Amino acid sequence: KKICEKCKIIRRHGHVRVICENPKHKQRQG
Known part of the structure; x- marks a missing residue:
């Protein structure tokens, strides 16, 4: 989930x- 505009999602x-x-804001999902 993005928390702010600067968050980048990398798969x-x-x-x-x-x-x-x-x-x-750093998150990790398996």
Whole structure:
């Protein structure tokens, strides 16, 4: 889930990651 506009969703090898400038916004989903 995107938390803010700067969050980027990256999918690779079945994993979904959220990368953002704000460390609190980082998420990982298997």
